[in-house]
Amino acid sequence: MQDRKRSFSPGTSELFWCRKCNLPLLSEDCSLCHRSGFRIPLSPPGDVRLCSRRGKDLLRELFLQNWGAADFLDDRLILLNKIAGMDRRDQVILEGRHIATLWFDITLDQHRLDLEIAGAALLKERAKKNLVVCHDTILKGHIKGKWLARDQIVSLPPSLEEGDSLVLRIGKFSGVGTVRRKDEAQAIRIKDVTQRDFVLSDRPTTLKDTIQANAEHLKRLEREAMAEIREYLSRTRLPVNISFSGGKDSLASLILARKLMPRIDVLFINTGLEFPETVEYVQKLCSNNKLRLHEIRGDSDFFKQAESFGPPAKDYRWCCKTNKLGPMTSFLAGQYPRGCVTIEGRRVYESFNRSSIKAVERNPYVPGQTMLSPIRNWRALEVMLYIHWNGEVLNPLYDEDYERIGCWLCPASLQSEFSRLKESHPNLYSRWNSFLHDWRGKNDLDERYVDWGFWRWRKHPPKITEMADSYGIGLTSQGSMKKEISLQAVRGRSPCGLEYSIEAILNSPQNHPFSSVANALGMLGEAKYEEDMGAALLKTDKGRATVFANGHIMIIAGREEAEELLQKVVEVILRAQMCTKCGICIRNCSRGAITLEDTIVVNQERCNHCGKCDRGCIAIDEAKKIWKGLGAS
Template sequence: KQRAKKWILVDRGAEEAIVVQGRNLLAPGVKDYDEDIREGDFVYVVNEEWKAIAVGKIARGFKQKLSERRGMIAKIRRFAEAKDAEVLAKKASWGDAVDANRSFLEMMERKAITFIQEVCRKSDDPVLVSFSGGKDSLATLLLVKKALESLGKEFYVLFTDTGIEYPETINYIKRILRQLRLEDKTISVSSFVNFFKALDLFGPPARDFRWCCKTCKLAPIAYAIKSLGGKCLTFIGLREMESAKRRRQGAVWEGIWVKGQVGISPIYDWSTLNVWLYLFKEGVELNPLYYKGLERIGCWVCPSMDLAEMRIVEEIIGPSWHGYLKKISESLSLSEQEVKLGLWRWRFKPPRWLRSGEKKMHRRQARYLYEKKEVRIEKEDDFKRLLSILKTMYEVHDEGGQVTLLDKERSIAILMREKEKIIIEAESRHWLKILRGTARALACVKCMLCFATCPNKAIELRQEGIEVSTEKCTACGECNYTCPVWAYSLKAPHIAKRLLE
């Protein structure tokens, strides 16, 4: 007989523990296993007569546990009397998979809907559903629609056009919202920043340098939330299995970059397979880009894509993709082969397989700026803008050619103007804050995130950048901590280069 894949062979002691006592599979009871098994796989357990006795899910770090002969190897989901494990002669369809798991999917749906309703009953804030056109946000939208329409509670669908979305996604979102009869409940916002112009300032985005999300996506969302009163509940399709950071975040969290937003994920504990089966059960139209092989739907310049997806993006986007890679190559001084390998997707913390050849790209200028402690400021308006931003952190005394900064009535820095440059003498722990403030004053990309964040309406947008009203500002500092230029200025050599030049 043909042997099915993903098997684990156990001894009689483990068989008794599973079938009689209903316990999970532990390392000492494993005699052999299929070499193709990976963490998170569903497997079937066989006894010494090669009879199937249970099915379960492989635990994290199972290979190390096996080598140490201790720890749980598989979480047993179901067990039964021993019987032959056979490969089905007929291939199952997705419809068969949905039918086989229908009761489980309905249970997951009820649990998510109850969670959504309980959260909304505790708050009178407006409700948004963030929809990107991907599978996770679609599942979340369907769940929120069912949960809140049954309560008679109003909600809005929020879509952000970053300017670097796939054209297929834009068209799909219009179609699916029309099919779900949610056109009148849709809020569409667009990025205030041209991604490719911001690229000249920040440099190419990377997995560990994602300035693009803050400037092109979160800023217009923050502005939309401010227009709704400054507070809202936002349902977002995030799942704990996507990353360690999201696992730590939990199913409910407060926005760091977007003030006033409480993020909620009703599919936080769902697996990718759970999401797909649920969408198949609902029979909704899916984004056509999935059928072209993309695993995740987002911006087409996203550094989170893998190498296979890069090939697919090349086919979809064409000349624009080639132009983007050329710009990346020139900006980071990468060879053609390094670009093909996707080394641009990391800047500071490359994966282990890449660390042996890690390049410390473009750090010289940032280090030079840190040591020299002087920047060029040619225009008087730029200097005034710098002082207005420093006033959000310190008490500022302008005495003509010299500016003194006070923190709790103690002098911590002196800025001296010499023609077209400023010499900064500051305590080391304050120098970085002053540098960030200088970058914010001179390299503003007009993303509007600070404008949406300020609780006192003290920020105005000018042609050359922002201006802080000293009469309205209470020096809370919120506008600084939500500014992408402030956050990334110490990591972006392109910003350092601009300050030097």
């Protein structure tokens, strides 16, 4: 199946290897021997990182399982370079050469290794499994991509499985073969061959030596980042803090900031979904360094919200606004009423969405917050080496082969990380998996929709759609909440014949009393609640609306104005019923016209109907998406 995932190159990403010192180099020259290293070919984006302890154990298990040898991994520094793939997919780099590709098979819930030509050269004399010895007569002419004939094979393993990656020994040559089906039978296709040997250096690679070999490069990174911070702060008198998630990027930023401001305030958003190790790590690090830690907690009940909204998705992260932005907005408003500057650790290599990060940006969701991103152009390996160079300790979860440190159920995580969660934190995994399968059952979805991680998208990308089609997995579901929502409308002249009218029936969730809806309509104009009639009367500059508790809506206005008013009324009704109480709307309202109880509450005397409270509101965003499917009814 063709993989359509795009790669992106946010900047120049070069990596070198010093032959003399046997060490990776962030720039061409080695700070130990002062010689130039050779360039390592990298697939984009080239965000190379150190292989973790658990990651190395995984590689050892897979090499032993597949080829019966893994001794070459001992006492060696291994680098991983993330590349495009269905899920996890990493180039495995040993002594500057790409020896294998590590990837996660979501259909089997397990990691696999595809051998590369340098790995075959390494294993030619070591392999005890999946080794095929061939007659060297096949070396005549071009053989890459050809099939091995039976009479060209001297010996082969007793059994072969579809997709097995094989070491080919062809005289002085090494090769990689793959088991495939040809003419209804198993056959071996030659992937690549080489005469180049791979002899390991007698000098093992160590982290300490790697740091020393890159000392000048790390010093340069630090100088440039600190100069950037210092230059901006010289132009502002706003208070400065740092956002610290407990991950490597925010730790590197914290190290930089402390060199300029030793007692800088540290902001940690405890969403209630953080790994317990992360909470402990953040608290301990700040305590040991005598830093003032502001642990910001939100009141949002994630699982209760998920019952209404369904699980968050890569393209619908309502949880970030309810569990992060809302609490942060409220905290900053109280702590820094005139605004603040926040140093953070976002990097352009992390994703397409972050590839255009600027040095200084205003937070579009949090009024008054200016963000500085001093390590935006750093690669993961630079971040890790910088941290170790400064004697700091990484979050222990990195040792457990977690690439990113965030909420343990984040949809942005790879399926391989959810598989890892099952081993490292079985209770957390069980809770989330149970919720997902309950939600799946209510929406009549295939079990594989959850087990293969398809829940992580609302609108599935082509690679997932293609895979679902090939396995017969349906992807159609709007969630149980949307199944409750429908709109029927009749349009024509108003009873008096002078204006256009719309009469509609809206079926929607009833999470709050109708009085809450009546009050929320005050965001659109002058609203009056007639309790005895179970109705709300709305008067705006563009027309009039009557909304009844049973879902009946009457609009009277000009033709275009009536259609627009119907949309706004429906969106406000849904917003009131689906409010997450994140509090973002409160900060967006400069007139203090909004408060929160069970849902949004509007003070009509203060509200000027400007619509600014819509910005960043997850409920109105969802209402607008729903309207797209209802407006033509």
